[in-house]
Amino acid sequence: MDKAPWITYRPELKVLDATVRDGGLINNSRFDDNFVRGVYETCIAAGVDYMEIGYKNSPDVFPKKNYGPWRHCEEEDLRRIVGTNDTNLKLAVMADAGGKCNYKRDILPKKDSVLDLIRVACYVHQIPDAIDMIEYCHELGYETTCNIMAVSIAQEVEVQQAVEEVAKSSADAVVVVDSFGAMYSEQIRTLVNRYMMAIKGTGKIVGIHAHNNQQLAFANTIEAIVCGANFVDATMAGIGRGAGNCSMELLLGFLRNPKFHIRPVWEFLHKVMPTLPEDIEWGPYPEYIISGQMNQHPKDAIQSRASKDSNFLEFYDECIRDM
Amino acid sequence: MDKAPWITYRPELKVLDATVRDGGLINNSRFDDNFVRGVYETCIAAGVDYMEIGYKNSPDVFPKKNYGPWRHCEEEDLRRIVGTNDTNLKLAVMADAGGKCNYKRDILPKKDSVLDLIRVACYVHQIPDAIDMIEYCHELGYETTCNIMAVSIAQEVEVQQAVEEVAKSSADAVVVVDSFGAMYSEQIRTLVNRYMMAIKGTGKIVGIHAHNNQQLAFANTIEAIVCGANFVDATMAGIGRGAGNCSMELLLGFLRNPKFHIRPVWEFLHKVMPTLPEDIEWGPYPEYIISGQMNQHPKDAIQSRASKDSNFLEFYDECIRDM
Incomplete structure (x- = not known):
């Protein structure tokens, strides 16, 4: 007899809302407080585990005159929305490797912040920088993840090495992006299986962050879950850069x-x-x-x-010519 | 070493364009000739194998004053678009079981028609009627398929029995709908695997027709292909009833x-x-x-x-109340 695993659940699976963070790539993180508060309250009511409320980018690189508060996530901006956040919802920010985040200056000790989780995003070639950031944030008292981006254009040996480095670090999770x-x-399955293998026995978990171009x-989020991913990103209505994310x-x-x-x-939508x-x-x-x-x-x-001068047929032809 | 099957292909996999047929459920099959001719020419240029140009429904049940020509697909309407169709593109229509199609009157012998394939659509309880239609159309000289609809609300034993009946019939394919x-x-995988097992050794193939609500x-079309489905439906821009189809x-x-x-x-889009x-x-x-x-x-x-009075939050609440 076949089984129907899709009507069961894994209690340990965590959901992260990335609405304000990934959506902020559309509007330079200029969401108004009403919107951000709406996401926050919705996450709490919906039983979501984490809300990623923005980027911890450096105002030197992302000037405040061009970017809204959710690009820097300063403590006073966070607290204006969440107070002391006496809820079950944990708060996360994304900190990019490669100089976009002045983490030693801008990330406070956990005891002085309402944030719970720092998600360090990096490309494979930035792994050493990412690991330094992870260890630093871990020492400050935060949960941490390593989100290795653009793996669809990375060499497999590099991805493998990167995940093995993360496996040795203090990161709590490694995320397939x-x-x-x-x-x-099939590609998601291969990658998640590899990540699962690399972290086996470390107590770490694997996450998934998917984009919706196709x-x-x-579907890829489901596939990752079926393969064992227990840290899963989604956004309200799928909002996010370009094609957006998993809804x-x-x-x-x-x-x-x-x-x-x-x-x-x-109700939020x-x-x-x-x-x-x-x-x-x-x-x-x-x-x-x-x-x-x-x-x-x-x-x-x-x-x-x-x-206004462009259309998708021209764009297609351009892409073909440029290949 | 892992394999990368997604960069290979199966030469025997056939694609069917259902734009005019399934899209016709939105506008009572009232596409103008320019649109239908556009789909036809696009299918030829794109290397698509079959174009489903509409329904072979009875004008008694679907009166001509309310429904356009692609609901009945009379020979003169077809030929106005495709002439004698001296191309590699095969032409299909869908004929519903259960009295919607007066097939003995309205389906011509193959030699008198530009049509190549009759797809018989039925619910599990209509299988005997569908098999009669399939045998009749097969005798007339057509390729035939059996598209068993709404399998997500059918008993598994009924679906199993239905597929076994189709396996004994003259149908060339059985389609998961x-x-x-x-x-x-995971459900698509289970079903396609079962259909594949039931038709094993008969020379028949399995098809997939997916809707895009979620x-x-x-993704489900890919899953079916991975499981061996070789007859695959799609529509231009995913047009189709409600949420539409695979694009x-x-x-x-x-x-x-x-x-x-x-x-x-x-270019068509x-x-x-x-x-x-x-x-x-x-x-x-x-x-x-x-x-x-x-x-x-x-x-x-x-x-x-x-x-105009409704919104999706109310619709959600209504659905919950009605369950």
Whole structure:
């Protein structure tokens, strides 16, 4: 007799909402307080485990005149929304390796912050920098993850080495990141299996962060879960750079743990999401499908969509010519 | 060493374009000739194997005053678009079991028709009727398939029996149809594996027709292909009832057989798709996500979206109350 594992659940599986962080790549992190508070309250009501409230980027590199508060996540901005956050929801920020984050200056000791988790994002070649950041933040008292980006264009031996380095570090989790929305389920399976193998016995967990260029963000997230990933990213309505991410309303419909509640998410989508300015756009538009299929960074696709002179057929031809 | 099967292909895998047939459920099959001819020419240029040009429904049940020509697919309407169709593209229609199609009157002998394939759609309880239709059409000289619909609400023993009956028939293929867009990849895998087992040794093939309520139509189509399905449905831009179907532009990006060409599809989407009236709507909107998650027929979701007084939060609450 076949089994029906999809109606069961793993209590240890954690969901992270990345709405304000990844969505902030669309609008330079200029969400108003009402929106961010809406996400916060929705996460609490929905039983979400972590909310990634923005980037911990350096104001030297991302000047405050061009970027909103959720690009720097200073303590007073955080507390304006969450107070002392006396809830079960943990708060996360993303800190990029490679000089985008002045972490020794800008990340406070855990005891002075409402943040719980620092997610260190890096490319494979930045692993040593990322590990330094992870160890530093771990020493400060935070949970940490290592999010290795753009693995669809990295050498497999480099990815393997990177994950093995993370396995030796203090990171609590290592996250598979399909930055370009280029990967099919078989590739996700291969990668998650490798990550699972590399961290075996360390007590660490594997996460997944998928992009929706080919309408596969949710499917790839499911695939990762089936393979054992227990730290799963989603965003409200799938908001995120370019094609966006795995939608929270899809993910919570799949997860069977009764601690999760989907209605608060529908309520947020009905009441708060429409307050966003109309020029904030994301989704699996043709340009993003094309960049995903070609395993490319979405920046050219974003530029093409922003230009009035361009259309996706021209964009396709351009990509073909440039290959 | 891991393998990378996703960069190889199976020459025997066939693609069917269901744009005009499934899309016709949105507008009572009232596409203009320019649109239908555009799909036809695009399928030829893209290397698609079959084009399903509409339904072979009875004008008694679907009166001509309410439904366009692609609901009945009379020979003169077909020939106005395709002439004698001296191309490699085969033409298909869908004929519903259960009295919607007066097949003994309306389906001509193959020698008098430009059609190549009759796809008989049925629910599990209509299998005997469907088999009669299949045998009749087979005798007339057509290729035939049996598309068993709504399997996500059918008893497994009934589905199993149905597929075994089809395996004994003259049908060339049996198609897994996720009518409600309710199924996850693990369920698709289970079903396709069962269908594959049931037809083993008969020379028949298995097909997949997925709906996109949960943004899983493309992913589930890939899953079916990985499990051995060799007859695969897609539509231009995913057009189809409710949430729509697997998008041709996604599918052809995944398939590696060099006989397929994606550019003609982008060209169609750029030039012809925008000629559709603005009120023709499809996609994974919240109402369709909800009906997919609840494994329900999309008709209530379609009605809710059409009503000005309704919104998806109310629709969600209604669905919960009604369960």
